[in-house]
Amino acid sequence: MSSRDKILAAVKASQPQLTELPKVTIPQSAEGLAERFTTVATAIGSKVYEISDLEEIKAIVSAQFNSSSRIISSLPEMQDIAETDIAQFDPHSLENVGLAILKAEIGIAENAAAWVPESNAMQRVLPFITQHLALVISKSSLVPTMHQAYEVIGDRDYGYAAFIAGPSKTADIEQSLVLGAHGPRSMTVFLLK
Amino acid sequence: MKETLQDHAALSDIFNQDEPRVNWHDETLWFVRTKRDRAVNTIPEWELLRETASQIKHNVLSNLSSYLEQFEANAIANGVQVHWAADAKEHNEIVHSILKKHAVNRMVKSKSMLTEECHLNDYLAENGIEVVDTDLGERIVQLADEPPSHIVLPCIHKKKEEIGDLFHIHLGTAAGEADPQVLTEAARQDLRSAFLTRRAALTGVNFAVAETGEIVVCTNEGNADMGVHLADVHIASMGIEKLIPERKHLGFFLRLLTRSATGQPITTYSSHFKKPRPGQEMHIVLVDNGRSRQLGREDFRNSLKCIRCGACMNTCPVYRRSGGHSYQYAISGPIGSILAPNLDMKKHADLPFASTLCGSCSNVCPVKIDIHDQLYKWRQVLVKEGHVSPVKAAGMRGMAWMFSFPAFFNIAGKSGRWFMKYFPFMVNNKLNPWYKEREMPAPPKESFREWYAKREKNKK
Numbered sequence: 001m002s003s004r005d006k007i008l009a010a011v012k013a014s015q016p017q018l019t020e021l022p023k024v025t026i027p028q029s030a031e032g033l034a035e036r037f038t039t040v041a042t043a044i045g046s047k048v049y050e051i052s053d054l055e056e057i058k059a060i061v062s063a064q065f066n067s068s069s070r071i072i073s074s075l076p077e078m079q080d081i082a083e084t085d086i087a088q089f090d091p092h093s094l095e096n097v098g099l100a101i102l103k104a105e106i107g108i109a110e111n112a113a114a115w116v117p118e119s120n121a122m123q124r125v126l127p128f129i130t131q132h133l134a135l136v137i138s139k140s141s142l143v144p145t146m147h148q149a150y151e152v153i154g155d156r157d158y159g160y161a162a163f164i165a166g167p168s169k170t171a172d173i174e175q176s177l178v179l180g181a182h183g184p185r186s187m188t189v190f191l192l193k
Numbered sequence: 194m195k196e197t198l199q200d201h202a203a204l205s206d207i208f209n210q211d212e213p214r215v216n217w218h219d220e221t222l223w224f225v226r227t228k229r230d231r232a233v234n235t236i237p238e239w240e241l242l243r244e245t246a247s248q249i250k251h252n253v254l255s256n257l258s259s260y261l262e263q264f265e266a267n268a269i270a271n272g273v274q275v276h277w278a279a280d281a282k283e284h285n286e287i288v289h290s291i292l293k294k295h296a297v298n299r300m301v302k303s304k305s306m307l308t309e310e311c312h313l314n315d316y317l318a319e320n321g322i323e324v325v326d327t328d329l330g331e332r333i334v335q336l337a338d339e340p341p342s343h344i345v346l347p348c349i350h351k352k353k354e355e356i357g358d359l360f361h362i363h364l365g366t367a368a369g370e371a372d373p374q375v376l377t378e379a380a381r382q383d384l385r386s387a388f389l390t391r392r393a394a395l396t397g398v399n400f401a402v403a404e405t406g407e408i409v410v411c412t413n414e415g416n417a418d419m420g421v422h423l424a425d426v427h428i429a430s431m432g433i434e435k436l437i438p439e440r441k442h443l444g445f446f447l448r449l450l451t452r453s454a455t456g457q458p459i460t461t462y463s464s465h466f467k468k469p470r471p472g473q474e475m476h477i478v479l480v481d482n483g484r485s486r487q488l489g490r491e492d493f494r495n496s497l498k499c500i501r502c503g504a505c506m507n508t509c510p511v512y513r514r515s516g517g518h519s520y521q522y523a524i525s526g527p528i529g530s531i532l533a534p535n536l537d538m539k540k541h542a543d544l545p546f547a548s549t550l551c552g553s554c555s556n557v558c559p560v561k562i563d564i565h566d567q568l569y570k571w572r573q574v575l576v577k578e579g580h581v582s583p584v585k586a587a588g589m590r591g592m593a594w595m596f597s598f599p600a601f602f603n604i605a606g607k608s609g610r611w612f613m614k615y616f617p618f619m620v621n622n623k624l625n626p627w628y629k630e631r632e633m634p635a636p637p638k639e640s641f642r643e644w645y646a647k648r649e650k651n652k653k
């Protein structure tokens with residue numbers, strides 16, 4: 001008997017009588033989503049800018065980031081400040097990226113997490129290997145909690161996707177918070193009207 | 194990990210020799226517990242979330258064989274290779290064979306308590322394969338040649354000066370440098386070169402979704418993703434109990450996990466791995482290693498609901514003052530004390546006694562595991578099976594007998610207080626295994642029952 005069949009048989013013999021899955025709806029308020037998102041995002045170390053036009057990003061980027069750093073973006077509008085086609089690159093060649101500007105599909109008010117599926121990440125490693133990350137989230141795609149986020153995601157197909165909340169961080173040394181563990185040292189969110 | 198023949202109490206004695214350090218350890222973990230409380234208090238529906246997550250996990254345990262088959266079929270359809278390991282040995286051999294196939298002798302690994310349970314690093318080292326742990330805390334204990342002392346905070350027992358010394362030796366930081374910012378930056382640089390050069394990455398799994406065949410891995414550092422997305426081969430090791438039925442159930446568990454663990458609203462990264470990257474190979478190893486046996490133990494099967502948040506450890510007065518290493522098992526603290534005897538009753542017979550049964554663990558557990566009840570039940574089993582010293586067993590029989598008569602307990606409480614006040618040496622003697630190194634607290638003037646009765650009377 002293979003280990004697979006052995007394990008399945010042992011589990012089947014040991015599992016208790018079938019119980020039902022719970023059916024619950026968690027009531028949520030959709031009030032003040034942008035404010036709630038911004039408060040939590042700031043608390044976890046992100047910077048939030050409200051913008052009404054993608055063009056505004058360029059001015060903020062040139063004021064906040066080193067002009068000589070390599071910038072990559074999934075937004076065609078960023079073409080004059082960023083590389084926008086990296087699909088064919090070996091992921092290791094992204095080692096020297098300074099800033100990635102990507103579009104997130106959903107923003108969650110309760111924890112400031114943003115949903116970035118593979119198609120928006122351009123390359124899976126990009127949101128992690130870049131020194132700094134900026135995500136563009138439309139205000140209309142903000143939801144109150146994780147439950148609504150998964151409702152929106154539904155049964156969408158993807159190879160890889162991630163919720164990203166803030167810059168990479170660690171508190172492993174005596175519980176002192178340090179931003180920039182292995183991934184981005186900073187996270188900027190552009191909330192687009 | 195070095196095998197010792199000392200039990201939890203003896204190892205706690207050693208840990209307790211440095212009193213300021215024990216106090217520091219205690220306070221650090223309590224600080225994490227208070228962060229959890231603050232986060233939880235902002236969620237009015239917290240109890241509903243806990244109850245729902247608990248029920249989902251009950252459903253998983255009651256239908257686990259079907260969910261496993263469903264998960265396997267979906268993962269295979271996603272292009273993932275699925276392996277089954279009956280025990281730790283088989284798991285290690287599977288991982289080794291995958292690495293051998295790709296002629297890989299250096300691998301990066303993100304946090305996985307399962308690989309600690311299986312002693313994978315030692316096994317691979319014996320076979321000439323070098324593993325670099327990439328979670329900062331795990332890297333630190335790896336450099337110190339120690340196992341993690343906590344499932345979420347692996348080096349919580351270490352002072353920054355000690356970490357500075359380790360980094361001075363291994364990473365070339367300045368002697369005496371102990372600033373967490375500087376040390377983290379040094380590790381970042383060092384591990385970045387590991388990520389860029391290793392062709393295989395192993396990760397743990399927080400949740401596996403039967404409905405879609407995807408796995409979810411949660412980190413704050415981004416180390417799991419850095420490893421996997423730069424590697425040709427991704428191996429994900431998971432216990433069979435990590436399954437959840439549907440994608441939407443992730444909403445409940447992700448809301449509970451990190452708030453319970455560290456008080457953050459969510460980890461920085463919750464990564465959903467469904468299909469390998471084009472050109473990449475992805476493997477999932479499903480591990481039993483005693484889990485199906487625990488599932489068959491009616492009194493203890495609920496321990497398989499655990500989502501490894503660590504909240505029960507942070508709140509446990511015994512864990513906080515004895516340190517994770519005194520448990521001598523990959524998973525320490527209250528939940529480890531339920532899981533370990535399932536694997537080896539004789540070796541871990543001391544662990545269910547490393548508890549005051551205060552119940553704080555059960556109160557904070559996000560999936561409502563009856564942790565302290567199970568610890569109490571393990572004690573009965575271990576005594577019956579003859580794994581407990583006569584002194585402990587005698588004390589326990591007295592306790593079990595007393596607890597079986599609530600009315601008597603009431604009187605015993607009163608007389609106990611009187612006793613402690615006038616004959617403390619009788620309570621604090623060697624026959625009471627809990628006294629050692631502990632001053633009994635000053636007895637309260639009135640018990641909770643008396644206070645409550647009075648209060649109720651005064652209300653009327």
Ligand code: SF4
Nearest residue numbers: 499500502503505558
């Ligand atoms: S038993 Fe509960 S509190 Fe303890 S680690 Fe597991 S889920 Fe968390």
